[in-house]
Amino acid sequence: MGPIFPWKAGNRFELLIDGPQFFPIMLTAIARAEYQVALELYLVEDGKCSEALVDALCVAAVRGVRVRCLFDDFGSRGLGAVARQRLQDAGVLLQFYNPLRWRSGFRNFYRDHRKILVVDDRQAFVGGTGSTDEFWDPTQEASHWHEVMVAIEGPLVAHWQLIFEYQWLANLGRHPWKPGEAPGLAHLPPYPAVGEGLGRLAYADASQHRDIVQSLVRSIRMARSRIWLATPYFLPSWKVRRALIKAARRGVEVRLLLTSRHTDHPPVRFAGQRYYPRLLRAGVRIFEYQRRFLHLKMALVDDWVSVGSCNFDHWNLRFNLEANLEALDPSFTESVGACMRQDFADSREISMDDWHARPLHKRLRQRLWGWLDRLVVNLLDRRR
Numbered sequence: 001m002g003p004i005f006p007w008k009a010g011n012r013f014e015l016l017i018d019g020p021q022f023f024p025i026m027l028t029a030i031a032r033a034e035y036q037v038a039l040e041l042y043l044v045e046d047g048k049c050s051e052a053l054v055d056a057l058c059v060a061a062v063r064g065v066r067v068r069c070l071f072d073d074f075g076s077r078g079l080g081a082v083a084r085q086r087l088q089d090a091g092v093l094l095q096f097y098n099p100l101r102w103r104s105g106f107r108n109f110y111r112d113h114r115k116i117l118v119v120d121d122r123q124a125f126v127g128g129t130g131s132t133d134e135f136w137d138p139t140q141e142a143s144h145w146h147e148v149m150v151a152i153e154g155p156l157v158a159h160w161q162l163i164f165e166y167q168w169l170a171n172l173g174r175h176p177w178k179p180g181e182a183p184g185l186a187h188l189p190p191y192p193a194v195g196e197g198l199g200r201l202a203y204a205d206a207s208q209h210r211d212i213v214q215s216l217v218r219s220i221r222m223a224r225s226r227i228w229l230a231t232p233y234f235l236p237s238w239k240v241r242r243a244l245i246k247a248a249r250r251g252v253e254v255r256l257l258l259t260s261r262h263t264d265h266p267p268v269r270f271a272g273q274r275y276y277p278r279l280l281r282a283g284v285r286i287f288e289y290q291r292r293f294l295h296l297k298m299a300l301v302d303d304w305v306s307v308g309s310c311n312f313d314h315w316n317l318r319f320n321l322e323a324n325l326e327a328l329d330p331s332f333t334e335s336v337g338a339c340m341r342q343d344f345a346d347s348r349e350i351s352m353d354d355w356h357a358r359p360l361h362k363r364l365r366q367r368l369w370g371w372l373d374r375l376v377v378n379l380l381d382r383r384r
Contacts, residue, residue, distance in 0.1 A: 002209035004185035011154030011197040013325070013332040015307075017339055019129065019136025022149040023049065029119045030056040036066045038164045040116040042309070043130025044071050045078030048138050050131045054083050058090035067092045070168055072112040073099045075130070095171050097321070110206055113320035115149075115309050116164055124152040124160040126308055126325050128297050135295075145295045148339065150307050150325050152199070159201045163323060188215055191222075194303050194328045204310065204322040212310050212324055213317055217243050219301040223252045228300040228340050230257035232293070233265065234272035235313035235373065241275060248283040257343055260288040267369045270362075272313075274370035280352050287347035294343070298336060303328055305336050 016022035030037055037060055044050060061067040069087065071079070073096040087094050097112035098104075117125040127149030129135045134145045152160065188211055192198055202212040220227055220243040227247055234256070236244075248254040256279070263269050276286060299306040308324030310316055327333070 002203075002205055004188060004211050005159050005201040005203075006185055006189050007192050007198055007200045007328075008155045008159070009195060009198050011152060011156045011199045011329075013197070013199065013327055013329055014151040015332065015335040015339060016125075016127075016149045016151060018147060019049070019143040019145075020141065022125070022127070022129065022151075023052070023136040025151065026117055026125050026149070027052060027056045029117070029123055029125070030060050033060050033065045033119045035120055036068075036118075038068050038070075038116070038118040038161065038168075040070045040112065040114050040164055040167065041130055042072045042075040042111065042113045042115065043132055044076040045130075045132045046080045046083060047133040049133050049136045050079065050083060052138055053131050054086055057092055058086055061087075061091040068095075068168060069093070070095050070097060070112065070164070070171065072097045074108075074111055075113075078132075095168065097167070097171060109319045111320050112167070113309050113316065114167075114203075114323045116160055116323060118157065118161045118164055121157060121161065122153060124157045125149050126152065126160065126323065128295055128309055134293075143292075145293045146289065146291070146343075147295045148298065148307060152325065154197060154199075156199045156201065156325075160323075163201060163203060167321065188218065191304070192328065194330060196329060196331070198328040200326045202306065202308075202324050202326050204317055204320065206321065210317055212306075212308075212322055213237070213240070213312060215326060216240065216299060216306060216312060219299070219304050219306075220244060220247055223247050223301050225302055226253045226255075226300065228255045228257065228337075229312070230294065230296055230298045230340065230343065231311045231313070232259050232263065232295045232297070233268045233311045233313050233315070234258050234275070235268065235311075235315060236275070237312075237314045237317065240312060241279070244284055245279065245282040248279075254284045255344065256284060256286045257294065257340065257347065258286065258288050259294050260290050260348065262289070262291075262293040264293060267365075267372075270365040271369040271373040273366050276350065276355055277352070280350070280355065286350040287344050288350060289343055289347045291346050297324075298340065300333070300336050300340060303330070303333050305329075305333055307336070
């Protein structure tokens, strides 16, 4: 179990919805950097989005800013040699997490799925974006993928810097935490009273530290009025499913915001749909987002918010580095609620009648991919 970050007050949170809003703001922050930029991403591919990002990083490095990029080796396969060389020639320090190797075998499944940008010690951006044209094409008004990022200012920025430093040093084979640097909590901190600017960093790492999902399950179990959960890949663990069902049965409004036919991984969608019947019977409401691919990962439980990179599925939590912002800030909670209400309005609610009326080809796909998912999970459990 790794160290746990405490709650910090005095922060400012701004919800940024979709790439055309958050990417220009992030690029402006990089352009204004005075001494350091730290960027950690999973998905990075050549295109107009990455061209703009590489330009901003190179300009900052050339004028003397210390720029470090930690990209996942698998997720950044689409970043070509030209862009990589540009970054290195400009003086950007570039690392790749867990390079793919045949001899690594099972270890190749472990990936860095975090999305973090820290600029100086004044601003951080966290959420679920990658650097691809699906998230932002500067020549288009709208994005193909629906995503959010959160801009953070205040004392909490230091914790996001710290978790980046941890992984940067670990990638170099060095001991991450220096004496006195690591957060000192051994257990999840109790929820403070709701207050302006309250936030906390929750994460998952390769040592099986999982306070990110422990905090979600605790919030669901304590929920009084609402549980709204958005995820693009609905393969929740047994603990999360059980907590959602129990909450719905005791009268809490439980809503799931999931993907529709607009998805980059149809087999994952079909595998996850095997959970629909039991959830629906318990009173859980299921919405499939219709406008485009819903890629955001967000939870709203009463006044508690969690936004970041984690899909809360059993694949993410077994193999991935993840990081989410948790907040108990009234204005931020309202922003998240407004975003999700609009997304529910742009969705199709799935009823039990819809489930029973689904065509045969969908039934076959759900059975096939659901069976394969269970098979692989059982095999992985035996390796432990």
